[in-house]
Amino acid sequence: MPVLNLRSDLAAADDLGTQMAEIGRRARAAARKMALASAQAKDIALRTIAECIRSRGPEILRENARDVAAAKAAGHSQALIDRLTLDEKRLAGIADAVEKIGALPDPVGRQLAAIERPNGLLIERIAVPLGVIGVIFEGRPNVTADAGALCLKAGNAAILRAGSDSHRSAMAIAHAMSEGLAASGLPADAIQIVPTRDRAAVGAMLSGLDGCIDVIVPRGGRGLVERVQGEAKVPVFAHLDGICHVYIHGQADLDMARTVLLNSKMRRTGICGAAETLLVDAACARTHLVPLVTALLDAGCAVRGDEAARAADPRVTPASEIDWRTEYLDAVISARVVDGLDAAIDHIETYGSHHTDAIITEDAEAASRFLAEVDSAIVTHNASTQFADGGEFGFGAEIGIATGRMHARGPVGVEQLTTFKYRVHGNGQTRPV
Amino acid sequence: MPVLNLRSDLAAADDLGTQMAEIGRRARAAARKMALASAQAKDIALRTIAECIRSRGPEILRENARDVAAAKAAGHSQALIDRLTLDEKRLAGIADAVEKIGALPDPVGRQLAAIERPNGLLIERIAVPLGVIGVIFEGRPNVTADAGALCLKAGNAAILRAGSDSHRSAMAIAHAMSEGLAASGLPADAIQIVPTRDRAAVGAMLSGLDGCIDVIVPRGGRGLVERVQGEAKVPVFAHLDGICHVYIHGQADLDMARTVLLNSKMRRTGICGAAETLLVDAACARTHLVPLVTALLDAGCAVRGDEAARAADPRVTPASEIDWRTEYLDAVISARVVDGLDAAIDHIETYGSHHTDAIITEDAEAASRFLAEVDSAIVTHNASTQFADGGEFGFGAEIGIATGRMHARGPVGVEQLTTFKYRVHGNGQTRPV
Known part of the structure; x- marks a missing residue:
């Protein structure tokens, strides 16, 4: 009926x-x-x-x-x-x-x-x-x-x-x-x-x-x-993807790079602040690429790489264009060699999701440029991307992480759940014509 | 064809x-x-x-x-x-x-x-x-x-x-x-x-x-x-209406009330911060209502009022329900007597547009409650509603006034045309498991 x-x-x-x-x-x-x-x-x-x-x-x-x-x-x-x-x-x-x-x-x-x-x-x-x-x-x-x-x-x-x-x-x-x-x-x-x-x-x-x-x-x-x-017809606090990058700059300390990279990728693989792409600067690839790729593989992380990354270890499989846009949320990382800071920033701006991106370097000027030019909610220097969390920011707790640009960006804690008003205190003021 | x-x-x-x-x-x-x-x-x-x-x-x-x-x-x-x-x-x-x-x-x-x-x-x-x-x-x-x-x-x-x-x-x-x-x-x-x-x-x-x-x-x-x-599929900074109120509390100074009211309504009638409704507390209506209504009428402002306001001057015409929701943007005002602070706040929350609302009073506690409880972008105490302007707020200039709750509220100056990002400075920190 x-x-x-x-x-x-x-x-x-x-x-x-x-x-x-x-x-x-x-x-x-x-x-x-x-x-x-x-x-x-x-x-x-x-x-x-x-x-x-x-x-x-x-x-x-x-x-x-x-x-x-x-x-x-x-x-x-x-x-x-x-x-x-x-x-x-x-x-x-x-x-x-x-x-x-x-x-x-x-x-x-x-x-x-x-x-x-x-x-x-x-x-x-x-x-x-x-x-x-x-x-x-x-x-x-x-x-x-x-x-x-x-x-x-x-x-x-x-x-x-x-x-x-x-x-x-x-x-x-x-x-x-x-x-x-x-x-x-x-x-x-x-x-x-x-x-x-x-x-x-x-x-x-x-x-x-x-x-x-x-x-x-x-x-x-x-x-x-x-x-x-x-x-939604109303504003939304959210992030769709967390395609987070770790960029190993030419002046990176190898031990720090390895430690921060492994933590960024492998501490937990299923959270939005987990790294999904490794960028190694051509300036340090000769010394840093093999140890970093090997460390990932040895930690149980699959690596999908460009030609240079594949040459570093036979276990690396080829990355395709789609890998640079993929949030694996798993023990998988894409890896490539980039030609300098500008190329790293370009890669992140092209493929990233404006969530959390890290640079590892001892060069203060390069760090400063990276923190200024990468247009993400959170940018870190010599620190794991997995710090993207309201608790780790000292907010006590968070309701989520936002990658939109309006009102709340990054971890949304109680402060970001407020707005403001203006209180005007006078004693009879009028506005002149 | x-x-x-x-x-x-x-x-x-x-x-x-x-x-x-x-x-x-x-x-x-x-x-x-x-x-x-x-x-x-x-x-x-x-x-x-x-x-x-x-x-x-x-x-x-x-x-x-x-x-x-x-x-x-x-x-x-x-x-x-x-x-x-x-x-x-x-x-x-x-x-x-x-x-x-x-x-x-x-x-x-x-x-x-x-x-x-x-x-x-x-x-x-x-x-x-x-x-x-x-x-x-x-x-x-x-x-x-x-x-x-x-x-x-x-x-x-x-x-x-x-x-x-x-x-x-x-x-x-x-x-x-x-x-x-x-x-x-x-x-x-x-x-x-x-x-x-x-x-x-x-x-x-x-x-x-x-x-x-x-x-x-x-x-x-x-x-x-x-x-x-x-x-719009993207956020908007705007206000649809500026239905601004001037509430004359029982403890209002009459001279100040008259001066601020006239400025709020008549300095310029076509701007969004111009007052559109006068609320007079029953506690001072006997002394304040006639002089305030007369001052408006004498200044060339038409008054549409409730029964009490009409009794104040024969030139006052009857207000209908629609008047309380109307932004005249002209030399017209709606006027009524309200029974205390709570009734004034209720009227503003029911009919207002969350733009700019003023209380005139010598009673600090009443002012403090009004400023806290009226949910508007701008609330003023003993000051004209026509101060609702980025220039008057010291912002130098404004792109408009917003009554939405997100990101920018009130005058939108250069500060509100920015958002923020987090820069995290470390020296190799990793997040514990």
Whole structure:
């Protein structure tokens, strides 16, 4: 009965639309209250939320077990099931992380600038919350608590949409968070979780819920980020790729180059700050190329190289054009010899993703040019690309890493989850005609 | 011959697409060079541009005369023709403004934060240019030079699209700017002017020219801003409305209230920072309402009021719901009595446009609550709303005022035309597993 099906689809769409609009409305109203919460009130609320996550532990683990059972029944990979599974230790880690976010300095109310004008006006630029942050995530259920807590710490409301695998776990964690907010006198509505697996809910969030979402943060694989960046009608904090480079300059110390390169590539291969391409300057290739390529290969990393890299070791396989644009997220690296600093920068600007790029050199001038001319969110000199992380930057925690140019760039911590307003203090000033 | 017409339309579209893509490509390449220009090089270039505008004055005035003649032939209003017309004095003003922008402090390269980590890493957050800024404007041809110079000062390239009325004037000014850039060793391509009146060029810009535009700034009427905000695939710095409020709190000094109110409304009625609604607290309505309403009426301002305001003076006409949402941009104001600070804030949050709102009061606590709780880009205490201007904020000049929450909010000066990157300085640090 196609007519009836159509009608019930429409009814479902209407319900979802109404439901999502209500979520947006509640989040916006809660955000107005959160924006005025004191540093102490937010700190207490986050500690209370941590307590609620602990006390609701059995319930969260029960819901998580249902998610895990469903994932197993659906035949998902062991890796996915591992990421999804919570136990008491992981749950304790989630609660501790929320408490730690509560203890961070309050990013709201900071005076970012003060301007005294000749007419006596005092103009202050003051940090205020962004408003309502939409977080769309996949996989690990801890993102519910982490991302939600970061949003709250910065005085925002959050609308969270979990992937369907972690839906039940995320719902249970979010309810514990709302409970903690209410128990400490802040609006329970400041944490909204989308209660349906319907993928149309993602589309509704990307439309901005009629002005009720100020920014979207996708946390997940390339497919999710690509969809969000392509369809969102509101700003997005994200990175699509982390094609990070390590450039060994002619004046690089070989031991340092080897140590930093191995850490950049192999410490963890699946994170966005992992190096994907090695550039060795022609000026040091004769001495540095063989030891560096050998070290990678010996550490279990496959190397795909240009002619020079292939000549360094028979285990190196040929790189094709597509390799320079590939984020392997695995124990694989592309490698080539470049003819000087300009060629290295050109390669990075042509093939890179403006995430994190490193130069290894003892030459201060070359380092300075590299740091200035490589147009990436993070540029490092004699330091691993794997430092691309809010925790390593001293931000306490991060909601993600952004490679866009607007507002937030690099690790997005609580400071970047604020915006600002101008407060103008006068004593009757008028503007001359 | 519809088939032939169709073909020629397609050919034109292809040409436009190719042309716009080329403009984007050139701007992006120029932006990379501009980003590395020293403060001194940019200052010299802007002085040279000012010289070129002066020396090409006769040509610019000739092209402007053709624009004016076309506008007259098209039967445009005298107001439009006035705004469009350049003379030697106005042209000198344009050149002087460019020189003044050149003399501003360089916003690029500022250290916005420095973080020393326990592992010895020094992490700097450094201001860098945004990249390529698209400016779409109507009316006054001076926007070509003003907006272009602000973009250049912040190390960006600009793609300028003039309204069709000022097309010839804008082309002549833009060519003088490119000439000035080339003469001082910076890329002439850093100023791109769209050489066609074809409105499809605007659509191409709003699509972001395949990643070659980082942000769009519309300068013009509500229709333009609405189209840009609705269609742009890239971030936009703009405000749609300036529905600014003056709230006379119960503890307001009457003389100050009258002076600031008259200035907020009547200094200039056509600018976005002009007040559009007067809110008088019930606590002082008995003493303040009549003198304030009378002062407005006597100054030639029409008043549309609620019952209380109408009772204050027979010349007050009734306000309808729509008045509270109207930006008159004229000598008209809506007026009502509100019952306390919370009611005033509720009115502003319900009907306002988050641009600029003022409280007049001698009560510091009420002022502090208003400044904190009114969620507008600019909030003032005992100061005219007409201070909403980059020049008045000490920014030297502004490209516009933004009411969005991301990146730039309030007057957008050269600082807001920058973003940042992180520079990480190490001596071989690796991240522990």
